[in-house]
Amino acid sequence: MKILITGGKGMLGRELRRRLSEHTVQEADLPDWDITDSEGIFSKIEAFAPDAVIHCAAMTKVDDCETNKDLAFRINEEGSRNVALACAASGARLIAVSTDYVFSGVPPREPWAWGEGDLPSPRTVYGASKLAGERMVTMLCPSAVIVRTAWLYGPQGPSFVHTMVSLGAKDGEALKVVDDQRGNPTSTEVVADAIAFILEKPEVSGIVHATCEEACSWYDFACEIKRLLGERFKREIVPCTTEEFPRPAPRPKNSALRKSALNVLGYRTPPWKDALEKFIRAEF
Ligand SMILES: NC(=O)c1ccc[n+]([C@@H]2O[C@H](COP(=O)([O-])OP(=O)(O)OC[C@H]3O[C@@H](n4cnc5c(N)ncnc54)[C@H](OP(=O)(O)O)[C@@H]3O)[C@@H](O)[C@H]2O)c1
Numbered sequence: 001m002k003i004l005i006t007g008g009k010g011m012l013g014r015e016l017r018r019r020l021s022e023h024t025v026q027e028a029d030l031p032d033w034d035i036t037d038s039e040g041i042f043s044k045i046e047a048f049a050p051d052a053v054i055h056c057a058a059m060t061k062v063d064d065c066e067t068n069k070d071l072a073f074r075i076n077e078e079g080s081r082n083v084a085l086a087c088a089a090s091g092a093r094l095i096a097v098s099t100d101y102v103f104s105g106v107p108p109r110e111p112w113a114w115g116e117g118d119l120p121s122p123r124t125v126y127g128a129s130k131l132a133g134e135r136m137v138t139m140l141c142p143s144a145v146i147v148r149t150a151w152l153y154g155p156q157g158p159s160f161v162h163t164m165v166s167l168g169a170k171d172g173e174a175l176k177v178v179d180d181q182r183g184n185p186t187s188t189e190v191v192a193d194a195i196a197f198i199l200e201k202p203e204v205s206g207i208v209h210a211t212c213e214e215a216c217s218w219y220d221f222a223c224e225i226k227r228l229l230g231e232r233f234k235r236e237i238v239p240c241t242t243e244e245f246p247r248p249a250p251r252p253k254n255s256a257l258r259k260s261a262l263n264v265l266g267y268r269t270p271p272w273k274d275a276l277e278k279f280i281r282a283e284f
Pocket of ligand 1: 006007008009010011012013028029030033034035036055056057058059060075079097098099100130148149150151152153
């Protein structure tokens with residue numbers, strides 16, 4: 001297959017390039033490929049004529065989006081519209097990556113995780129701009145797949161895992177980590193595998209949640225990183241509340257995702273602890 005990856009220099013994009021190396025892969029990232037340049041992106045996608053476009057390019061710094069709202073919507077909404085229009089015109093299949101931050105608060109029912117059909121309710125500019133991007137994609141490319149993932153870490157980062165590893169390597173005071181926000185820590189390898197699976201299933205369209213199985217808090221996540229690093233992690237970790245660690249963009253209380261669509265297809269992702277162990281053993 002000929003595959004184009006927007007945001008191909010980013011953390012997930014790099015993993016996808018590695019995972020899909022048996023295909024002809026073109027990375028499309030700044031400065032040469034700017035998804036906000038509608039004519040440029042249209043003509044470049046038309047010229048490359050991909051079988052599939054995996055759309056990862058986004059403004060991903062959640063707090064920066066709060067203070068740069070126009071830019072967040074220009075990249076995450078209008079950029080997604082430009083990519084979707086080009087895919088619709090060229091006949092390329094579109095797989096667009098989105099986020100658990102389209103949700104906020106707490107899922108409405110057991111097992112306390114958001115399903116693909118649940119109504120999004122973003123509370124941040126990042127989440128709202130990504131949701132607007134999702135809507136552009138489904139409106140312009142009804143056969144597109146929207147892959148929502150969450151709490152990503154991958155080789156070179158930046159990620160929560162990299163931050164914890166570097167903070168834990170130094171002696172110092174105990175680290176306070178938020179214990180009242182839940183989600184699914186997920187390696188880029190797990191998402192890339194799920195996307196590779198979807199690529200082989202042309203009949204799949206619509207929203208697909210792709211994260212590791214099982215949920216935890218940032219505090220649980222940090223404790224597991226410490227456990228896996230053993231003596232190389234020198235500091236204590238103590239739980240704190242969201243109020244003790246305020247951020248410009250309000251994080252969802254529980255953004256854990258159910259993987260109903262993948263499970264119906266017979267596909268299962270690993271538990272987050274297994275994926276994290278594999279990653280830490282390989283990277284640190
Ligand atoms: N990281 C997470 O925890 C997480 C969680 C859920 C969903 N996601 C989604 O997963 C996808 C990939 O995320 P990631 O973590 O790999 O993010 P990332 O490392 O920030 O990668 C995004 C890439 O897109 C590029 N980009 C930004 N604006 C662009 C533009 N106008 N035209 C072309 N490329 C542009 C970025 O370049 P610059 O670096 O130069 O800006 C970067 O290389 C995103 O759609 C994100 O919303 C991420």
